[in-house]
Amino acid sequence: FAFVGSGSYAADPLPSWNDTATKAAIIDFVERVTREGSAGFVPPAERIATFDNDGTLWSEQPMYFQLAFAFDRVKAMAPQHPEWKDQQPFKGVLESDTKAVLAGGKKSLLEIVAATHSGMTSEDFERIVADWISTAKHPQTGRLYKDMVYQPMLELLAYLRANGFKTFIVSGGGIEFMRPWTEATYGIPPEQVVGSSVKTRFELRDGKPVIVRLPEIDFIDDKEGKPVGINSHVGRRPIFAAGNSDGDWQMLQYATIGRSPSFALIVHHTDDQREWAYDRDSHIGQLDQALDDATRQGWTVVDMKQDWKRIYPAQ
Template identity: 55%
Template sequence: MPINTHLRRRSIAFISATFAMLFFTLAMASTTEPLPSWQDGKSKQAIIDFVSRVTNKDSVDFVAVNERIVTFDNDGTLWAEQPIYAQLLFAIERIHSLASQHPEWQTKPPFSLILKGDVKAAFSSSASAVNDIVMAANTGMSDLEYQTIVAAWIATAKHPVTQKPITSMVYQPMLELLEYFRANEFKTYIVSGGGIEFIRAWSSQVYGIPPEQVIGSVMAQELATEADKTIIKRLPTMAFYNNKENKVIAINNHIGRRPLAAFGNSDGDLPMLKYVSEGDGLRLAMLIHHTDANREWAYDAKSQIGQLDKGLQQAQSQGWLIVDMKQDWKRIYPSQ
């Protein structure tokens, strides 16, 4: 057999095998079950049905790509918020690191109590205690300096109960949900009561959500000059607290479109879910209900953090779905 003919046949065989493997890979991808950490049931099916209907060009519910917006609360919706919000944990640790620059804190509550390790007493020492701690920890520097500080903290921070990295306390089913929406050409936004710059420092790394798609509470700021360069200085006062009704205002100001879907876990998210569900066309609103005391925490109406009381009632009248973490999620965290 001529060498050229032999090589040609080998090349054809190789190309055929390559295409066969490619088609096999595509076939496997197309049949891969979406949301694998979700139990088969009402919640998972509702998500899949919603996405299928709004992305199908032949559906009466079809929505153009530029209008596919979905919003997520952060604490308690995308990652654990018990027994303390991550930003408060950051603030506490920051007070310790700044203590040498503030000798007056040794005798001045709530800082003196934080430094003694009595966080509960510190938070209840006065009506302004939490605000004083948050302001001292999160202001007084430029925005770039702050992002660097937060990024360094998030890289090593541990959860106070599990001692796992804070970044591993994210909910695996919600990570899959974020990816599922993005795979179907949705823009995924965080709409949180947490500080906007605090979340922006790590949202790309943890959630794949870029900083321009993070909406949060905003500190007052001013332009200043340092070393002949213009900086943005963070001032010790809140300019906008992004919670409850303010979430709707912020969505309108930042996005300029009413989202098609929204996910939250507390009464603070109710205005956002209501705003989304009242829009024209097919909508999806879901509440994450913390019901798993063994794998996470079980809490709702009586909780000081992530309180869900009115929402459990309102979901029924509004037709929202409630995700039961114990029943609907096969696992909670990526490591489980």
């Protein structure tokens, strides 16, 4: 007999989590901060939870999905840029020669981002992203990228919200790349999405108000940038933070050090059968210092292989 939707009294709020210590720790924390009159009680307004996106809420291999989006944009825009077929890094993208693209390092990637992520209005960019996310598929799984979100994490987000938490995304990914689809996918509205951004400018274009995306980075929401982004957009320290890489290390410190009750979760990619397995030596989602720190800080590490009953939602 399940009391569906009744928050902490639901029979099993996290059905896709195995009954391991990880699941028990999450439920224990949530029950503690929501029990009125207890020492650990936290008022609803302060129940801020922040989640990294890539590798924490959805997959990120063999490359960040936003990079796949950028590559697809280069291909879509190529007819308007005949010069690209002879010009790296665009040539490499058009010839699906990822090695040639990556050979140019960060500079090449920034060129691709500038060419594909700026010059248009925010509204136009929103439409472009919305079209892509509703159709683009991962080359290995054949799933829509947006269906490569983690079912256990969707349940965790819903469980926290049912218990009065306000859930935020705090990602190194583009803030305007995420906002068009995070509400439908994660139940997180645009105003609760924090990410990296380009500079923008307001103007009246033919009398119509628009926000123009400029080819210049404004803010990188990664590493030390994550607490800065949280302070700017949320204005409160989270009491719950989840990440999967060293890019989240400072956010986890910010949420937990000297702070009780608080909770930090690290999604450790240990399942090379159902997803991918990588950590200390990965060029994407490197998890090294934060993993070393987890024991010392009392952070909870999700072992995907052991702790998760399933990875992706049923299709």
